[in-house]
Amino acid sequence: MEAVLPIEVEIPSMRILLNFIDEKRLKALCHGQCYQQRMVRAFNARVRHRNFNPGDLVLRKVLHVTPNSRGKFSYKYDGPFVVKEVFSGAAVILSDMDGTKNAIPVNADAIKKYYP
Structure with missing residues (x-):
């Protein structure tokens, strides 16, 4: 002091x-x-944690508006897609239902699980 x-x-x-x-x-x-x-x-x-596993069916959010869209009546989600790979950091590689693989990784925030 x-x-x-x-x-x-x-x-x-x-x-x-x-x-x-x-x-x-x-x-x-x-x-x-x-x-x-x-x-x-x-x-x-x-925060809700989303866990995706390879083989899960998911819907991908449409992030852009196409010129011939129907405005607010257009679809909000595309799909269903199949999860091929899951990376750390919430990145997911999707493929179509017939098996063709999309090369672009998708953020897990832009997809949700699909229950047929």
């Missing part, structure tokens, strides 16, 4: 003001980190 002169109690010196500023910065930093951890926990509590 540092010694404080009696005159510094009434009129704080720059040294004491800097100590208060550093303390407030540390407190704000700690508060921000605690807030981020709470937000991460709240978000992760609502």
Whole structure:
């Protein structure tokens, strides 16, 4: 603990003001980190994990609008497709029902399971 002169109690010196500023910065930093951890926990509590296995039937979301589409009445999903490979990071290789393999990996967020 540092010694404080009696005159510094009434009129704080720059040294004491800097100590208060550093303390407030540390407190704000700690508060921000605690807030981020709470937000991460709240978000992760609502996340539904999707597990796909090779051989599963899935529908792929249509991500673009074609020129001859029917507007809001167009199909939202294509398919069904068969899962050929599953990679880490939620990437999936799909193939058509007849077995032709698509070379483009698809994100698992853009597909959902199909139950015939």
